[in-house]
Amino acid sequence: MPYLIIDNRHIQVPRGTTVIDAAERLGIMIPRFCYLKVLGAVGACRMCAVMFEAGPVKGLQMSCMVQAADGMRVSTTHPEAVAFRRQIIEWLMINHPHDCPVCDEGGHCLLQDETISGGHSRRRYTGAKRTYPDQDLGPLVQHEMNRCIQCYRCVRFYQEYAGYRDLGVMGIASRIYYGRFSDGALESPFSGNLIDICPTGVYTDRPSRFLARRWDLQRADSICLHCSLGCNTVAGAHYRAVIRQESRENVRVNGSFICDRGRYGHAYANLAERPRQSRLDGEPAGWREAAREAAARLKRIAAAAGHSAIAVLGSARNSLETQIMLRYLSHHAQWRPPRFFVNGSEARSTAAVVARLDSRLAAGLPDLEEADFLLAVGVDPVNDAPMLALAMRQAARKGAKIVVLDPRPVELPFAFDLLSAGLGDLPAALAVLVKTAVSQAGTDGCEAQEKAFLAALPGRVPDEKLQGQLGQAGGWLAASRRPAIICGSAIAGPELAGLAADLALLLQTGKTPSRLFYLLPGPNAFGAGLLQRGSRYFPSLLQDIEKGGVRALLVVENDPFFRYPDQDRLHSALGKLELLMVLDYLPSRAARAAHIFLPGATVFEAGGSFINNCGLLQYAAPVHEGGIPLAQVSGGSHPPRAHAPAPGSEKCPSAYEALLFLANELAIRPPTMDASPWSLLPEDFPGQAELLAHPYPTDGLQLLPRLSEAESLQTPVNLPTSGPAAGALTVLRVEQTFGSEELSCYAEPLRQLAGPPLALLHGADADRAGVRDGEQLCFEIGGEKVELALQVTNRMAPGQLIIPHHYALGRAACRLPAVVAQAELRGLTGQDSPDLPQAITES
Amino acid sequence: MKVDKDKDEGGIINGLLGLAASYRVTLTQLFRKPLTESYPEYKRPLPARSRARIILTRDKAGGERCVACYLCSGVCPVSCISMQSAEREGGRRYAAWFRINFARCIYCGLCEEACPTLAIQLTPDFEHSCRHPLDFVAEKEDLLVDHGGKDGDYDFYHYAGVDCGEGKGTHEAELPPVDIKSNLP
């Protein structure tokens, strides 16, 4: 632990700390441009010069390049160092275009700050300035190269850290250029981070271009809701619209960056078509009037048909507060226990994850970065949860072996081994891989139960090539010291989640300590998983509605129509309800179908807590009051010339407030009206006592239960080893980075990047079915057409037809059957093709 | 306090003289041409630097000088300026709307000092009183004038290195844009 003196103050820092970081710990911010802790030091800008007065290094040195050592005496205010930095910044400004007034970085620009703090206010240089052409980098990032100071941060992030190659550095001498070889959208789904890390205004946020200065934004710490990772952001609102998000550092979750889905996905909060008017039987009504009427009808239905005739559907995007209130309300009103997932498989996968993830096993993204072997199964990181890919890349950069076991043609920005296994083969393939590893590492430490479990695992998969690959990967796993299993839930069912936990435990009891990382279907799926205990799944609820057992359904921030396979059945079932009450902030189909509709508030208005995929509870603060964006009220011209109440400023109550109001109307009173939502938690909820005792820390509270050893290994039940019969194709509906997730698919720039929907098919299947690459497939289902282009590839498992959830595919695509015959595929390409079988049954 | 007894002896005479002198001033002023300027019959020309009603000026080509940079609204101590910036066809940044609430303005001139484009200027026109508070709220069309005001020759876009349709490297003291595909010296 080196001990040094900086500006006459003493500090001890861990070995390997740079002097610039040591100073920062003392609160001394040494000027810098090129240095960024996550990217490391390169010493390119010379801005961080300080005077080393005593110790192993002497003289004027770059503080980012020198590691702290014993006996160092450093002065940041030495006249020579100050003069040096002053000249460096003046020199960096020589070619500056002096366009700060029209630059979106102005106001939070490092170059501005350091020019002023260097003591400059006038330009002395009168010669001609170098200029650069700019490029069109796509809908997310604006390029203005004249402002560049050649610090290299952008390329180091883009190529070294994130692993994409289409943006780089070109040219020589004083003509160094940062950009693409030619115009075109940036390929990396992390491109928005360029905006945050560029210390000048070369890259700025394009959707919010010229909209506001940072100092005018209402800013607050928020959480990304566009996948289950729960990355931390800072959201900024201006004139009642959320216009910009930046990444917020959290070393337990996302580190320093976020993905573009998270950065640009907020457009749903500002939609012109966002419903803001409460409705009673299709007619506009006052909010309170509608809520009172809802309570009255609920009472009537309960009196006529019993309390269990009322059911509740929340969602995985509800805040935890809302979910707690839903559970509390339905418990005390004796309604049916709330459900949170429309899709039964998602509900059961989440239940399995919540039941199996404990503190022995759980890994966070930072743990994955430190792993030396990563096995991802049923995951397509870039499409399912982009920041996972970035974390995996950091492990790869440190030399980790990475194996992905998935039916999809997974692409990742680093070297890895893709083992293509069909959806049905995933559990068996995973078991074979781990069995190989444990057998190789030796089973000496294993107890009888573990040995029995190991013996019960299948040892082979039918596919010879895959078997060989699994054996090889098993060897890598056996040789690794810090392995981790990453298990997805988007395509694979609950069996895989349970098996992954068993295998991770098995590896832990053997010689290889292994960690486990799950992805979940939604930003607060974990909370839903904890609170859905005891409830059956939505499809069974639908049956009860059809049979008349359920007469009222309260839907809170969910749209069953969004992805439910049998749309007709859903439509007719919901039509049977006496009362369909919907509370949401999206212009959803369910919202339009509701008898009583209450507009909801987004996370940016209401705030809320969310539990991410690792069981970390995090809080998103409200960013602004809400109301209709000023630009929509005034039509782009000046705001209405009127005194308060300002037109359009009425805000929507949060779901929690609305439910509290409803509870009150139903004479269900929480202990006190201003009680913390945590006081309504069921007692077996992990972390309940801590939550009640004090507010959780700002970087999150880990809520994982510590499960008993006894319920650890669960002997695998007949793992399937093959998919549907020969000649049939399993239809996989998959996520896309952009354009498929429920909230972010409203964002126009992300829609542009999503491209047209593509169906993927293995070459062998395409040959057999007689279809070609580029051919237009046209499915006709129930009179509606689903059109998408076919892409043929051999980088995927045969026997699958992969179709994305894509905003442009429309409702009919929900009804694609789970299995289609290869022979039918060809027949389905014509206009007069027969209807696909509609039988989709879900338990 | 020390009293000077010797001086006090001539006190009465001095007092009378003082009285007479003040009557003399009054009498002489009585027959002079009056100095008072009657307002509003006479309006004294004020120097250009006087700070009253605010205008938004134009550049020589007739374009709006304001680039909606929010510096004036940021510096305004009473927050009476608000605007919305936007992008014009061709890439020029401008104010989609621009509002000053003169009922709140204290005519400190800080906005003019902050303005990098010399767009916002205070003028000597101090005469505006209204009956209704809303009449003090001036919109962009009320503020825009058809001249350049003080320093009318300056044009921000001749110096700033941003391209608004005329191409990179065409402004004052700029080299032609670098050829990024060439490594020749």
Ligand code: SF4
């Ligand atoms: S574009 Fe920005 S980040 Fe990249 S080198 Fe230039 S100033 Fe640095």
Ligand code: SF4
């Ligand atoms: S990885 Fe997921 S949580 Fe993180 S920013 Fe992207 S969409 Fe949001």
Ligand code: SF4
């Ligand atoms: S003169 Fe002063 S108070 Fe008036 S608008 Fe300008 S900065 Fe604001």
Ligand code: SF4
């Ligand atoms: S400071 Fe000048 S250019 Fe900037 S917004 Fe105000 S008037 Fe317009």
Ligand code: FES
């Ligand atoms: S920050 Fe040290 S040289 Fe750039």
